[in-house]
Each structure stands twice: as C-alpha cells, then as structure tokens.
Amino acid sequence: MPNIKIVSGSSHQDLSQKIADRLGLELGKVGTKKFSNQEACVEIGESVRGEDVYIVQSAEINDSLMALLIMISACKTASASRVAAVIPCVPCARQDKKDKSRAPISAKLVVNMLSVAGADHIITRDLHASQIQGFFDIPVDNLYAEPAVLKWIGENISEWRDCTIVSPDAGGAKRVTSIADRLNVDFALIHEERKKAHEVDRMVLVGDVKDRVAILVDDMADTCGTICYAAGKLLSAGAARVYAILTHGIFSGPAISRINNACFEAVVVTNTIPPEDKMKPCSKIQVADIAMILAEAIRRTHNGESVSYLFSHVPL
Numbered sequence: 601m602p603n604i605k606i607v608s609g610s611s612h613q614d615l616s617q618k619i620a621d622r623l624g625l626e627l628g629k630v631g632t633k634k635f636s637n638q639e640a641c642v643e644i645g646e647s648v649r650g651e652d653v654y655i656v657q658s659a660e661i662n663d664s665l666m667a668l669l670i671m672i673s674a675c676k677t678a679s680a681s682r683v684a685a686v687i688p689c690v691p692c693a694r695q696d697k698k699d700k701s702r703a704p705i706s707a708k709l710v711v712n713m714l715s716v717a718g719a720d721h722i723i724t725r726d727l728h729a730s731q732i733q734g735f736f737d738i739p740v741d742n743l744y745a746e747p748a749v750l751k752w753i754g755e756n757i758s759e760w761r762d763c764t765i766v767s768p769d770a771g772g773a774k775r776v777t778s779i780a781d782r783l784n785v786d787f788a789l790i791h792e793e794r795k796k797a798h799e800v801d802r803m804v805l806v807g808d809v810k811d812r813v814a815i816l817v818d819d820m821a822d823t824c825g826t827i828c829y830a831a832g833k834l835l836s837a838g839a840a841r842v843y844a845i846l847t848h849g850i851f852s853g854p855a856i857s858r859i860n861n862a863c864f865e866a867v868v869v870t871n872t873i874p875p876e877d878k879m880k881p882c883s884k885i886q887v888a889d890i891a892m893i894l895a896e897a898i899r900r901t902h903n904g905e906s907v908s909y910l911f912s913h914v915p916l
Contacts, residue, residue: 601625603681604902605648609657609671611664612874615688616656618891623899628653632667642670649679654723654898656686658873665691665710669717676718684721684901685714686894688872689820689848693728711735723897725872725890726819726847741897741907745847745870746779747914749817752845752868752888753783763813764788764839768830776817788814790830803833810838820848821869824855828862841865849885851878859884 607628608616620627629645640663653675657668668685675683695706711732714722720738726745727733733740753760760783767776767789780787788807814834821827821844831842842864849869851859859867859882867882869875870890879885896915900907 601899601902603651605646605651605653605680606898607644607653607655607671607675609655609664609667611661611667612656612658612688612871614874614876615658615871615891615894618889619656619686619895619898622892622895630671640667640670642667642674644671644674644678647678648675650681652682652684652902653680654684654686654902656688656894658688661691665713669713672714672717672719682720683718684723684898685719686723686898688725688870688890688894689850690724690727690732693732694820696729696732707732708735721901723894723901725870725894728819741901743893743897743907744911745819746775746782747910747912748870748888748890748893749779749845750782751914753815756866757813757815757843759813761785763815764807764809766790766807766809766814766816766830766834768792768816768818768826772818775819779817786812790833792826792829803829805833805837809834811840814839814842816842816844818844818846820850821846821855821867822850823853824851824858824862827867828858831862831864835863844868846870848872849875849878856882 605628606620606625607630610632616627631643631645633641655671657664672683692706692710698705722740725743727742733742763785765776765780765787767773769792773789776787788809791804816827816830827844834842844864844867846869864884866886867884868886868888870888875887892915893910897907897910
C-alpha cells in the first residue's frame with residue numbers, strides 16, 4: 601500500500617509488529633526515551649511528509665498516553681497527510697460520566713487531548729461505554745469484540761450449544777444478549793451492589809446455569825474482584841464449568857492471585873494490552889490475537905473501504 605506508515609509506541613511493540621506483518625509493511629522508525637526528570641521524548645526516525653501515519657499505542661497508563669500525544673504532534677508537525685491513532689484500549693474509558701459530586705469526566709478530557717494533538721481518526725476496540733464516540737469531533741471506528749468471542753467459543757468449547765452466556769454486571773446485558781442470540785443459547789446476568797469502587801457487596805444471579813457451561817463475558821477486568829466473585833456465584837448455582845472471556849485484561853493489584861484461586865477453566869483475553877507478563881504466573885490465562893482485525897481496519901480505512909464488515913466478522 602503506498603503512502604502509509606505504521607509506527608509503534610513503546611507500550612505494545614509485539615501487536616504493532618503483527619499488524620505491520622499482516623499488511624506486508626515494515627514498522628516506521630521511532631525513538632522514544634525519557635530525560636532524567638522522566639520527561640518523555642519521541643523522535644520520528646524517517647520522513648512522513650504526505651503519508652498516512654497509523655500510530656499503534658495501547659495507552660492504558662499515563663506515560664503511554666503522553667507518549668501517544670507527543671507522537672501525534674510530531675507527525676503532524678512533520679507534514680504527515682493524516683494521522684490516525686490506533687488505540688486498542690482507550691485510557692480513562694470508565695470515567696465517562698459524572699456519577700457523583702465533583703467527579704471528573706476524564707474520558708472527555710482524553711478525547712480533547714487527542715484532538716488537540718492533531719489526530720484525524722481513531723481506531724479502537726470495545727469501548728467501555730459506546731457513547732464515548734460522541735465525545736469526538738473526528739471519525740471513530742469502535743471495533744466490537746463479539747465476532748472474536750463467537751469464534752473462540754466455537755473453536756474451543758465443544759459443548760457451546762448447551763452453554764449460558766453470562767454478564768457479570770447489568771451494564772453488560774446488551775453485550776451478552778447479542779452474543780447469546782447469535783449462538784441461539786440462553787443468557788443470564790448478575791446484579792451486583794457495591795459499597796465503593798473495586799469492592800462488591802453482594803451479587804444476585806438472574807437466570808439458570810444449572811448443569812451448563814457458563815461463559816462470563818465482559819469488556820475489561822482490572823482487579824478481577826467482580827469476575828472471580830461471579831465465577832463462585834455461578835459454581836454455587838450449579839454450573840458445570842466456568843469460562844471468562846474479556847476484551848481488555850488489565851489485571852492490576854491482586855488480579856492474578858484471584859484468578860489462580862478462582863474456579864475458571866480458562867480466562868481468555870485479547871491482546872489489546874500486552875498479556876505476556878500476566879501469563880507466566882497464571883496458566884489459566886489464554887490470549888486471542890486481534891492483530892488481523894486491527895490490520896484489516898487500517899487497510900480498509902486507508903483504501904477508503906467500509907469498516908462495518910468487521911463489526912460482525914473476523915477476517916481470515
């Protein structure tokens with residue numbers, strides 16, 4: 601493909617390389633370093649004048665977000681024709697509304713920073729709240745996890761025709777009902793009550809999982825308190841086996857020890873966030889690669905083709 605550059609931030613070199621390989625391109629040369637005061641410095645190592653530049657950076661932490669903003673600005677000032685940010689996991693996506701007094705809407709702040717830095721287009725994966733797309737004044741392609749979830753279930757769970765798709769909270773009801781409808785199986789949800797963030801007070805299961813394979817589906821798992829609590833609830837309700845399929849495996853704090861102690865057959869995550877360091881201490885974690893989906897989205901965007909095919913299909 602002419603007039604295109606794929607460049608990688610420092611957060612997910614492996615995913616960036618897989619995307620470039622899929623497209624038959626070489627990764628653009630980028631130098632990143634930090635000064636002694638931890639100030640980020642980015643240097644684009646080759647000409648991007650008149651090129652469409654796609655910057656792959658899973659900006660789930662503050663340093664990665666700052667580096668992404670600097671890379672976008674550097675490409676714009678180097679006369680790139682168009683700069684698209686490929687952000688598999690958008691930072692601060694959980695802070696999408698003012699749910700209590702004096703709370704920030706940090707997702708809107710991140711959106712404003714990306715726009716001011718000079719991004720012309722955003723490609724992301726399974727936003728925590730789809731309405732975040734409305735914060736942007738530039739085009740956003742939010743690729744759904746559903747096709748990859750359906751593919752993994754069909755390939756790895758032999759009894760999938762007799763399973764129940766479960767949402768660990770009420771907010772994911774739309775996601776699991778859509779997957780259950782596509783598979784023509786039952787669904788259930790768990791109503792949770794929290795006293796404070798990251799601390800579940802109690803859970804109530806709505807639906808039947810007795811003697812069935814229960815598949816928990818969620819968009820992200822941070823400390824994994826919710827999904828591990830939910831897995832225990834499903835097992836006590838008579839589920840034969842419990843799986844979890846997650847788009848963004850953040851796995852911070854006590855997450856890994858909780859998964860190791862939980863009753864999961866497997867916890868499947870996509871590689872929107874580098875999973876390698878999490879897999880070593882936890883054999884239950886498996887990875888579903890999404891490089892081909894992001895690569896196809898980039899190819900279609902660059903060639904002016906429709907991206908909507910990827911909302912319901914996984915490219916071969």
